[in-house]
Amino acid sequence: MASLFSPSPTAATTFHQDPNLICYSPLRPISKSYHFWSCTNHSKRNNTITCSSFVDEISVSLDNSLSQFPVFQSGYAQFEKFTGELPEEQKLGLLIFAGITWIYLTARPGVLLGAIDAYILSPIQVGLDSLSGKRNFKMKDFLIGERLGEGSFGIVYSGVIVPKNVNLDDIVRKRGSSVKSVVTDSRFKEKVILKQVKIGVQGAAECGEFEEWFNYRLSRAAPETCADFLGSFVAEKTNSRYTKGEKWLVWKFEGDRDLGDYMKDRGFPLNIESVMFGRVLQGLDSIQRNALIIKQIMRQIITSLKKIHDTGIVHRDVKPSNLVVTKKGQIKLIDFGAATDLRIGKNYVPDKGLLDPDYCPPELYVMPEETPKPPPEPVAALLSPFLWQLNCPDLFDTYSAGIVLMQMAVPSLRSTAGLKNFNMELNAVGYDLNNWR
Structure with a gap:
């Protein structure tokens, strides 16, 4: 029995040591x-x-x-x-x-997705558009209507697409050359908006090229943010409507009124209520209804801006006249002639930029003036996340959207004179809203 508890030297059992095993012997304590x-x-x-x-x-x-x-x-x-x-x-x-x-x-502005868009989606779009005829429009494919507006570099018209089985010359001889004369013709169903790029105006041609590029880009990356872009054409000859060599941009008709048109009416924002909600809001007083309408408009503006900023694009000209209101109550961005793609440096010159002084921030530029000129596009794309995080260029559009919000909320700021006076007062107090109040 004793040997079971206190083993003797003769009775002790020593295990053979395997270098891969931990071995134990009562007579040899572990070191x-x-x-x-x-x-x-x-x-x-x-x-x-x-x-x-x-x-x-x-x-x-x-x-x-x-x-x-x-x-x-x-x-x-x-x-x-x-x-x-x-x-x-x-x-x-x-x-x-x-x-x-x-x-x-x-990360914003999306280097990977931008590369996929540039090298895969863009060529596919060109091929599909060429097959469908969108890249082969000619002046005979459209009938120009009334003039809707004019900017520094272009004039905007309403119009219709001429069906392929219709001889436009015969229609013009019988009914005249205006859209109004053919609206009763059931064959002319597809309404469009056309923008004539001005000839002889410095920077107009370049601006038109940029606007076309940005519309194609957003039609792939964020189509819900802007009007449906159909394509472009160059006038082949000069006549009463066209001048040979001038470029025309074409969009699907989304609506003939912009936010600025609604804001000019004294009934704003109640005059846009049924468009935004599809009905008149019930059970609310006028102040609550006004707040909900303006909130709905701003929600759409901010959402659209976020989507284009995710692609690296900054609009740089956000204002009521560049926000078209569709019949379905959608707010869409238009006029991308001043836009810049800071992912690759498209339409970006460090110390220059197209802007509206009534809506742009006090810095005036989307990036600091000391920012160097963009390098070649692949290099610019690789560096763009650093650039975006350091300078937050999307705040340029956010400031403009804030001015639009103030105009909608404060009736005295909806006029050009009222807005200019506000900007002068804000500048005088160093853009400090608390001091301005």
Whole structure:
């Protein structure tokens, strides 16, 4: 019995030591160094297990988040296959690097999506538009109507598309050359808005090219924010309506009234209530109704601006006359001639810019004046997230939207004179609204 509790030297059993096993003998206590080694090795194993578990969790999370994007999910599967044989620490490092790269490429203004748009979606759009005839419009395809407005670089008209089976010359001889003369003809169903780019005005041609580019870009990236752009054409000859060589831009008819037109009416904002909501709001007093209408308008403006800013585009000319109101109550941005794409530096010159002094912020420029000229487009695109985070150029449009909000809320600011006086007073107090009040 005693031998069971206090083994003698002869009865003692000594285990054969395997270097890969922790061995114990009652006659040979474990040394301190051996104990430290075993604890350290155990700790390393725990760390490895923890690291492996962490990497697996990240992998599963990424795989789930990329499941909505089959192309990216396939790429991630290839990445996992490539890193499958690497140690867990190296795999974690690569995963972190890939995550940071992904965040950078998808951060505003969207380097990755911009590259996909430029090198894949844009050529596809050109091909599809060419097949459908949108890139082959001619002056005979349209009948110009009444003049709707005029800007520094262009004149806007209403119009209709001439059906392919209709001889425009015969229609003009029988009914005249105006749209009003053919509105009763059931064949002329598709109404459009046309913008004539002025000839002989410095900067007009360039502005027209930029506006066309931005409309095509947004028709792919954020089509709900702007009027449906159909294309353009160049007049082939001179006649009573056209001048040879002048460019015309064409949009689908969305509505013939902009926010500025509604604001000129003394009944604003109640005069736009049924358009915005499809009905007259019941059970509310006039103040509450006014607030809800203005809130609905601003919600749409801010939402549209956010979407175009996500693509790297800053409008730079947000004002009531550039916000068309559709028959369905949608607020859409128009007139992108002053816009700039700060992802690639499109239409951006550091110390120059088209602006309306009544609506632009006191800085006057979308970026600091000391900002250098943009490098080649691929380089500019790679650097654009840094530029955007440092300077927040989207605030230029946000300020303009704030002025529009004040005009809607304060009737005395809706007139040109009232707005100019407000800006002068605000400038006098250093643009401090508390002091202005």
